[in-house]
Amino acid sequence: MKTSPFVAQPMPLQTVMLKVVTALVPGILLAVWAFGIGVLVQIALAVAVALATEAACLKLRGYPVKPFLLDGSAVVTACLLALSIPPLGPWWLAVLGTAVAIGLAKHMYGGLGQNTFNPAMIGFAVLIVSFPAQMSRWAAPLALAQPDLGALAQIAYIFTGHLPLAFDAVASATPLDAVRTGLLQHLTLADIFKAPLFGVAQQWIAAGYLVGGLYLWQQKVIRWRLPLAFLGGLGLTALVFWLVDSEHYASPLFHLFSGGAMLGAFFIITDPVTAPTTPLGQLIFAALAGLLAYLIRTLGGYPDGVAFAVLILNIVGPFIDQYTQPAVFGRKKKGAKA
Amino acid sequence: MISKQEANVIIQNSIWKQNAGVVQILGMCPVLVMSSNIVNGVSLGLATSLVMLISGAAIASMRQFVPNEIRTPIFILIIAALVTVVDLLMNSYMHGLYVVLGIFIPLITTNCIVLARAEAFASKNGVAQSALDGFFMGIGLTGVLAVLGALRELIGKGTLLSGIDLLFGPAAKSWVIYVVPAEQHYQFLLAILPPGAFIGLGFLIAGKMALDRRAEARARAQTAKAEIQAA
Numbered sequence: 001m002k003t004s005p006f007v008a009q010p011m012p013l014q015t016v017m018l019k020v021v022t023a024l025v026p027g028i029l030l031a032v033w034a035f036g037i038g039v040l041v042q043i044a045l046a047v048a049v050a051l052a053t054e055a056a057c058l059k060l061r062g063y064p065v066k067p068f069l070l071d072g073s074a075v076v077t078a079c080l081l082a083l084s085i086p087p088l089g090p091w092w093l094a095v096l097g098t099a100v101a102i103g104l105a106k107h108m109y110g111g112l113g114q115n116t117f118n119p120a121m122i123g124f125a126v127l128i129v130s131f132p133a134q135m136s137r138w139a140a141p142l143a144l145a146q147p148d149l150g151a152l153a154q155i156a157y158i159f160t161g162h163l164p165l166a167f168d169a170v171a172s173a174t175p176l177d178a179v180r181t182g183l184l185q186h187l188t189l190a191d192i193f194k195a196p197l198f199g200v201a202q203q204w205i206a207a208g209y210l211v212g213g214l215y216l217w218q219q220k221v222i223r224w225r226l227p228l229a230f231l232g233g234l235g236l237t238a239l240v241f242w243l244v245d246s247e248h249y250a251s252p253l254f255h256l257f258s259g260g261a262m263l264g265a266f267f268i269i270t271d272p273v274t275a276p277t278t279p280l281g282q283l284i285f286a287a288l289a290g291l292l293a294y295l296i297r298t299l300g301g302y303p304d305g306v307a308f309a310v311l312i313l314n315i316v317g318p319f320i321d322q323y324t325q326p327a328v329f330g331r332k333k334k335g336a337k338a
Numbered sequence: 339m340i341s342k343q344e345a346n347v348i349i350q351n352s353i354w355k356q357n358a359g360v361v362q363i364l365g366m367c368p369v370l371v372m373s374s375n376i377v378n379g380v381s382l383g384l385a386t387s388l389v390m391l392i393s394g395a396a397i398a399s400m401r402q403f404v405p406n407e408i409r410t411p412i413f414i415l416i417i418a419a420l421v422t423v424v425d426l427l428m429n430s431y432m433h434g435l436y437v438v439l440g441i442f443i444p445l446i447t448t449n450c451i452v453l454a455r456a457e458a459f460a461s462k463n464g465v466a467q468s469a470l471d472g473f474f475m476g477i478g479l480t481g482v483l484a485v486l487g488a489l490r491e492l493i494g495k496g497t498l499l500s501g502i503d504l505l506f507g508p509a510a511k512s513w514v515i516y517v518v519p520a521e522q523h524y525q526f527l528l529a530i531l532p533p534g535a536f537i538g539l540g541f542l543i544a545g546k547m548a549l550d551r552r553a554e555a556r557a558r559a560q561t562a563k564a565e566i567q568a569a
Contacts (some may be wrong), residue, residue, distance in 0.1 A: 129528050
C-alpha cells in the first residue's frame, strides 16, 4: 500500500511527444489520401533533418546527445513544419525550414524549454517570407488532379522539380487563396465556392487534426483553454465579419476548417513552452492569436495568418503571464499584483 | 603631440575592443538598414568615418571654450554642419549612391556613435587623439557594415559588390561578382529583409565574443606555461 504524500507524477516528455505524434496520425493519413505520398516524403525529410540538426547542436553545445535526441520534441517540430509546407514543394524547403527551426529558433535560444518562439512556426515564417512562390504552390488535391500523378513521379518531382511530360503543372490554389483572389476579381463568395476546388480535401484534413486534438485533450496532454479560446477568437471574429457582409467574408465554419486553423489550435498554440501558463493568460493569449490569425489571413498579403499570429503573441506571452498571476492562496487578489 | 604607442592604443580600441557595431552596439538604425549589400554599407560607413574624423578634431579643438551646460547642442551643431557638407558633396559627385543612401546621410547627424565619441572622447582629449579616435571608430563601424553587407548580399542574392556602378560609373557593372550564376535567379529574401539584418548582426556579435574568448584562453594558457617554466 502506498502512503502519502500522493504527488502526481508529471507525464514523461517522451510519452507526451509520442502522444502528440499519435494525435497527428489521422490528419497525416487524410493528407496522404488527399495529396498523395508527397506528404510522407516531406515528413520523412523534415524528421531526418531535425534529428541531424538537433544532434549537431547538442554536440556543439556540449550536451549529452542521446537523451535529448530521444525525447521526441524535434520530431514533433519537424512533423508540424512538414504538414505546413506544400506536399509537392521542392525538397530544400523542408530541409532549410527544419534546420532553421531547430538550429535558430530552438537551440540558439537555449534548447528545449527555453525557446521564446514556436520553432515550427519560425521555420514556417522564414520559408514563407523568403520563398512566397514555392510556399503557396499547393498541389491540387488528387481528386481534382487529372490525370493522377503517381507516387514515384511525386517523389521525383520533390527532389528534381521535373514533371512527367503529360503535366504542365500540379499546383492549385488553397481555399483561402482562392477566396482572396476571387474577391480581388470582384466575384461573390457564392461564385467562388462553385469551383470544384471546394471539395472536401482541406476540410477533411482539418477534421483529422480536430480528432487528434480531442484525443490529446482526452489524454490530458493539452487543456481546453488554449484550443477553445483560439478557435473562439478566430470563429467569433469571422462571425462578426460574416454577419456584416456575407458576400465578401467567408463563414466562420469555412475559416475554422481551412488553412492552419485546426493544426494551430490543437498542436501549435498548445506548445507548453511558448504559451503563457496562467489560466486567464492562456485564454487571452489564444483568443488574441485567433483574432490576429483571422485579420492577417483575410486582410493581409500572406496565404495564412496562423503562424504570424502565434509568433506575434509569443512575444507578449511573458507579459500576459505577468499580469494574470492568480492570487496566492489565502490572499486577496490585490496583493497578488506586481 | 601624439606618441606612436598612444595612437596604437586608440586604434586598437576603436576598431576592435570598443567596436561601434558589435561591442557598443551604437548607431543601429543605419547599420541595420544599410547593410543589405557591401557597397551601401561601406559607403555609409566611410561617410560616417569622415564626419567623425572632422567632428572629433573640431570638437577637441574648441573643447575649452564650450560651456559644459550646453555642450550637447553645440556638438550637434558642429556635427550637423559637417554632415551637410558630406551630404552636398555626395549629392554632386556620387549622385547614384546619394539617391540609394537617401535619408541615412542626413541622419548621420543623429547617429549615436558620432555624438557618443564627441561626448566621451573628443571633449576630454587632444585634437590629434580625437581625430584619430573618431576616424577609426568610423572605420570599425565600416568593417561591421562591410562584413554584414557581404553576408546578407551573399546569402540573400548570391552576389558580392552589387551596385558598385553607383560609385564608379556604368563601366563598373562588370565588377559585380556572381557567386551564384545570375541565370539561376537565386534568392533568399529573408537575408535581404530586415530580419536578416538582426539575425546577421547577432551572429557577428556572437562571433566577436567567441574570438575574444578564444584569444583570452590562449593568453591564459601561455602565462600558465611561462609560470611553470619559470618555476
